[in-house]
Amino acid sequence: MNFLIAYATYSGNTKEAAxxxxxxxxxxxxxxxFHWIGGEPVPDVSRYDALILGSFTWAEGSVPEEVKDFILDVGYKPANTFIFGTGDTQFGGDALFCRASVKLARFYESPLPPLKIxxxxxxxxxxxxxxxxxxVAERLGAGAESQVSY
Known part of the structure; x- marks a missing residue:
């Protein structure tokens, strides 16, 4: 499988997760x-089997503007989109923790719940x-579990 991981980061935590x-x-x-949102031209997402989109949560649970711009630049909702997010429970507690990832997963109708970090x-x-x-890999029929040993 061929994955594109696109992420927005300020502190580096979302990049580290990606x-x-x-x-x-x-x-x-x-x-x-990889695609760093806000720092590079948007690649042709259709060349990939799946999009993994990562974002931090901004301002009371919002999706950052650069992520919204990325979505507009892509121009469509890829079918196989999976979401991960980074956050900090000290700002807003559980209600706002990784709220952007929840919003993005709902928007893309992601086949899995978002990963929250x-x-x-x-x-x-x-x-x-x-x-x-x-x-994620299993959802796409890639059988990752049988190929990975830890």
């Missing part, structure tokens, strides 16, 4: 391309990221 997702998918034999994915959250990446 890289970790890519590591798990690549170890399973999949090809992964508290700040950095390293340490205690790596296993959750790995399991989510496997579910």
């Amino acid at each position: 890289e970790l997702i890519a590591d798990f998918l690549e170890e399973a034999g999949h090809a992964v391309g 508290e700040q950095s994915p390293r340490g205690g959250q790596e296993e959750a990221v790995r399991k989510w990446a496997i579910r």
Whole structure:
């Protein structure tokens, strides 16, 4: 499978999560391309089997403007879109935690719930990221679980 991981980041946490997702998918034999939203021209999303879109949550649970611009630039809703988000429960508690990822998953009618990451994915959250990446690949019929050994 050929995945595009597009992400918006300010602090680097969303980029770190994108890289970790890519590591798990690549170890399973999949090809992964990256796009930093707001810093590069938008690639042709139709060249990929799936889009994995990552965003932090902004201003009381909002989707950042650069992510909205990316969506407009793509111009359509790719069928296989999966969402992950980074957030911090100290700002708004559970109600606003990774709220942008929930909104994006609803907008894209994502086949899986969004992956929600508290700040950095390293340490205690790596296993959750790995399991989510496997579910993404399985959802596309890629059988990642049988190809990855940890």
